[in-house]
Amino acid sequence: MNSVKERLPFLLEGYLAAFALANIGGIATTNIITLVLFLLCFQFFKYAAGRERECALSEEGKKLVHGRSAGKRRTAALVLGIFYTFCYVAAAHGELTGTLENGLFRLIYLGLTAAGLFLLFFRGCGVLFLLLEKRSERIRRIVEGNAKKAGTGQADGVKNSGQPFWLIFLLLLACWFPWFLYDFPGVMTPDSLSQFSQAGGLIGYSNHHPFVHTLLIQLFTSLGNAVFHDVYAGIACYTVFQMIAMALIVTYGLQVLFRRGAGKKLCFCFLLFYALVPYNGIFAVTMWKDILFSGLFLLFVLSVYQLLPLCCEGRRFGERPGLLVLFGISGVLVCLMRSNGLYAFVFSMPFLVYAFRRHWKIILPLQVLVLAVVFLVKGPVMEAFDVAQPAFSESLSIPAQQIARVVYEGRELSGEQKELLGKTVEYSVIADYYQPELSDPVKALIQYGHPEYLEAHKGEYLRLWVQLGLKYPLDYWNAFVDQTKGYWFPDAPGLLTNEGISPNELGLSWQPVLRGQAVTKIVEILSKLYTIFPLYGLLYSIGTFTWAAVFLFANCLLNGKKENWILYLPFFAVLLTLCAATPVASDVRYAYSLILSMPLLIHAGLEIAGPGPEANAKKADRKENSRQKSPFQRNK
Template sequence: MVVRFIMSFLAALALNIRFDIPQDMNHLASESKMLNIFYNFQGSLTGTMAAATMVFVLLCIIDRYLYKNKGKVHRTPVLFLICFCIAVVWVMGESFYRVNSLTLLHMGAGQMVKTLVYVTGITWFLSEMSALLDLFLQSGWDWLPKKKVFFCDAYNKHPFKVSVLVLFVCWLPNLLLSYPATMCIDVWNQMLQSFGFQRFTTHHPPAHTVLAGAFERVGLLLGSANLGLFLYILFQIILFALILGYMFYTMKELASPTWLKVTAFIIAVSSPYYTQYIGMIVKDTIYSYFILLFVIELVYILLLKQEYWKSKKHCFLLAASMIGSVLFRNNGKYVIYPMILCILITVFLQNRNQRTDQEENQDTSCIRKKSRRTRYTKTFMTAVIVCLISVAVSSGVQNFLTRHYNIEPGGIQEALSLPFQQTARYVKEHEEEVTQEEKKAIKGVLAYNKLGKYYNPKISDPVKATYKKKATTKDLTAYLKVWVQQGLKHPVTYIEATMNQNYYLVYPLVENSTVYDTTAPDKVSAKKLAEKLGVHEVPVIQKLDRWRTGFNKVFFTLPVFGLMASMAFFNLILIYLCYHGIRKKIPQLFLLVMPLLLSDAIIVLAPVIKGHPRYAFPVIYSMPIVFCTYLYWAGKKNQ
C-alpha cells in the first residue's frame, strides 16, 4: 500500500513538473547537488500546491478503486515495459519541445532527478489509466436512453441511411463556410501543374492532381472557377459521409456499445480534424477516406471468411479502397501492397482451418473432400484475382497518366528523408569528427556545406532540397555506407534526429493544431493563376470562417474535447489495443491494425508531422471501427 501511495505521489509530481531550468539556478550551480535539486524542484512545479494535491488525491482514489478490483485488473510486466517506453518518449518530448535536444534531461543533478521522477511517475500514471480503461470495458456498462428516441429508432432501422444523412446535415455549415474551398500551397502547386504553369511531377500523386484540375475545369465550363473548387469539396464530403455511414452501419452489426457510437459521432461532427478538413482540397483527406474503407473491409474479411469472397459488393469495395489508397497518396502502396500479402495469407489460413475443422467433424468421403477442396481453392483464387485487379488498375492508371501528361518521375530522395535528416544533425553537432572521405561521400549526394545551416529538427524538407539529382547509384551507395558508419559512432544523434521530428505521434501534451481557413495562396505564381482563373474569396464567408477557425483553435485546448483532436491520443489507444490483442490472444486484430501501424511507420520515415496532422488521419479516422471490432472479439473471448 505504501509503494502505491508513493507511486501516486510521483505521478502527481510528474504531471506538474516543468522542465525549463529555473532562472535563478545559475548562482546555485557551484553549490551542493542537494541544494541544486531542492531549488530546481521548487522552481519547476507548475500551478499551485492545491491543484497538485487535488491531482494526487484523484490518483489515490483511482488506485484504491483498482486495488479493490485487483482480481479483474491485469497489469503484466509487459504493460509496465510499454508504459515505460512511452514515458521515455514523453520526457524526450519535454526537452525537444523547449530546446530541440535532450540536454534538459541531464543538465545538472536537479534536471536528472526531475527526469527520473517524471519517467517513474508517468509510467505509473499510464499503467493506471490502462488498467482503468480495461476495467471499464470489462464492466460491460453501456448508456441507453430510458425512453424511445426518434433518432435512435431510426438509426436502428436504417443505420447506413440515417448516419449518412445526419453527418451531411451536421457538416453542411462547415461546407458552406469553406466556400469556394480551403487550399494550401501543395494544392496550388498541383493546380499550377494541372494548368501547365509548372512541370508536372510525381511529387504529388498525379491522380489527385488530375482530379482537382478536372473539377476546376468543370467549374470554368459552367462559368465559375469558385464553383469548380466547391464541387470538389462537395464530392469529398459526400464520399466521406458514405464511408463513415458504412462504418456506423458496421458498428451496429457488431453490436457496438452505445457510448462508443455516440463518442465516434461526436468526434465526427465536432473535431476540427473532421469539420475543418472536409472543406479542404488536399490529397491526404481523400486518401484517408479510402484507408478507412479498406480497414472496414478487413473487418468483414475476418468475420465472414469464405463467405466474403462470394459477395460482389464486398469485392468491389475492397478493390476500390485499394485502388483509391494507391492512387491518391504516393506512399499508399507501402501500406496496401504489404497488406495484400497479409490478406492472401489470412485467406489461406482461414481455408486451411475451415477444411481441418470440417474433416474432423463431418463425413470424410473422397467426394466431399474433393468438393470442399475445390471450393476453398476457388475462394483463394477469388481473393488473388481481386488483389491483382486492384494492383493492375492502380498501376495502369499511374502509367497512363505518366505517359499522357509526360510526368517527370520523382527522385530517390523522397524515400531518404530520415537518413538525410540524421546526417544533417550529425554534421551540425559533430562536424569536427567528419573525415575527408566521409565528407566526399556526403557531398556526392547532398550539399554538405549547407547541411548545418539548413537543418530544421522539425522538418527534413530543407535538407532534402539540397539533394543532387545527378547523384549516381555509386554515389548513393557510398553515402549510405557513411550513414551507417556515422550512426554507429553517435547513435544518440540519430535517435535525437528521429525523435525530435516525430515525438508528436505519442506525446499528447503538445498540440498539433494546424487548420487551414483560406483559399488565397501566398505564392506569387499561384496568385497569378488564381487571378487568371477567377478564384476569389467571399468577404462575408471569409470573416465567418475566421470565427470558426478561432473556435477550433480553442477546441484543441479544451479538456476531454481536446483529446478528440489529438493524434497522440489515438496512437496511444492503438498501442493499448495491440497490447491487449496479445494478452487476450486475438491474433486477427493484428491484420486490422497493420495498415495503421504501417501508416505510423511511414510518418516516421516522412519529412514532417509537426504542423501536418493530416498525415495521421488514417489512424484517427479508423480508430472507432478498430476499437469496436476489438470489443466484439474480446466479448466473444469472454463468453
C-alpha cells in the first residue's frame, strides 16, 4: 500500500506531462505513443525524486563544501520552471487549447498543459542542477588532489599555453571562404545597399544605420576601387575585412576559453560550431552592422571576463593594462555600432561598478570616458558631417504595433481618437498594413503619412497609447507577444540569412564565383538541414539560446564561479531592448551577439570555483600582508 501511495504522485505527474507533450506534438489521444510518453515521464519523475532524496540523506547532500543547499537548488528549479512555462504558454497558447470551442474547457485544457510543462521543466532543471553540482564537486576534488601532489596549488584544468592561434584563424577563414566565393562580392540586402549609397556619396549620411559602420564601408570600398578600379572589388575588400575581423575575434575568444580551462574537447566543439554551422559563414560575408557589433560585443564581455580574476584576488588592474584598453575601445564601438549597444552598456554600468567595486576608482571613470567619447561622436562629430538622425517613429515598433492591433481587431475608438490617428496616418488602411510579426509596414505608413505631426504632439499620442492599453490590455499583450516571441520562445527563426545582392537601382548584381546546379543544390541542402535533424535545429532557435543563457546564469550562481554572473547581464540587456523596440519578431541577426558569445557563456556557467594559480596567488598575498602587519611575530 505504501509503495502505491508513494507512486501515486508520480503517476499523476507523469500523466500531466504526457498530456502536455501529446498536446504540443499534436498526438491523438488514441495513439499508442501517448502510453510511451506516460511511462517515460513517470520513470523520469521517479528518478528525479530518488536522486533528490539520496542527496538529501547523504552526508555529501547535507553539506557540500562548495555546493548549494538542496533548498536553494529546488528554488532555482522552481523559478526556472515557472519562467519557461510562462514563456511557452504565452507564445503558443493559441495552439494549446485543442479543438475545444467552449471558453471554460479551453482554459482547463490550457491549464492542464501548463501544469505538465511546469513539471517537466521543474524536474528537468532540478536534475540538471544536481548533476552539475556533483560534477563540480568531482572536478574540484581531482583538481585539489593534483595540486597537492604537484605542490604548486595549480589546477590541471587551467592551462598557461594557448592553442595555435593562427592555425585556428586560418581554419575559420578556410571554412568561410566558400561562402565568400558563392556570395561574391558579399551579401547585400536593402539595408546594406542604403549604407553603400551613403558611402559612395549617392545620398546623404544617416545614423539610421550606424554612421561609424558606414564609414568603415566607405573606407574599404574606396580602397578597393582605388586599387582595382572595380566596384565589386571594392565591396569584396570590405567583405574580406569583415571575415578577417570576425575570425580574429572568434580565435581570440577560443584562446581565452582554453587558457581558462575549457579543455581541448570543449574548445574543439566550439570551433566546429563557428566553422561549420552555415549561418556563421554567411554572416561573416554579409554587409550588416549586426555582424561586427556582435563580434565587438564578444570582445567587450571577454575583457570583463579576464578582468574578473584580478578583482577577486585583489590584484591591480595595472597588471593587465591591455584589458582596460580593450574594455574601453570595445565599449565605445559597441555603443556606436548599434543603438541598443549603448542601452546595454548603460544598463550594465552600475552592475559593473558593483562587480569591480574594489577597483571602482578605475572602472567608473573608464565607463564615463567611454560615454564621453560616444556622445562626442553622436553629437559634434555627426553634426560636422551633417548626419541625419533616425526618425522618431523608428523607436515606436511596439507601441505602433499595439495601437494597430487594436484597430485590426475592430475595437471601438472614439471620434477624437480616430481623428488623432488620422492626423498622422490614414486610419482606414491601418488594419490592412498591420502584420503581427513585422512592424515595418505600420512604421512605413507613419513615415509616408505625417510623421512631423507625431513628433510635435508626442504627449497626445502617449495618452492615446495609454488609454487604448487600459481599455484593451489583451490586444496589447497579444501584439507584444507576436512581435517579440522569437527572442524568448524556442521556435524556428522568422528571418535567417540572405544570398548575394538584393535587387536594386544602383546597377549592382550578384557575381558568384562558385556557381552551377551542384553548388546551388549543396547550399539548399545545408540551409535546410536544421529543419530535418532534431537537436541540430536548436542551433537556429534564438529562444533556445535565451533559455540556455538563463539556465547557465542560474547554474553559475548555484554551482560555479559566482562572480561570472556579471557576464550575462549585457546579453540580457540586449534581449530586453529587442523586446522593447524590435522591428521583427524573430531575426537571427538581431540576437547574433548572444549566439556568437554562447561558447563563452557556456564555459562561464559551468566553470567551477576552486584552487588554482589565481587562488594560490591570493593566499600568498594574504600571507605577505600578514607578515608586514606583524613585525613582532616576524622578529620573534
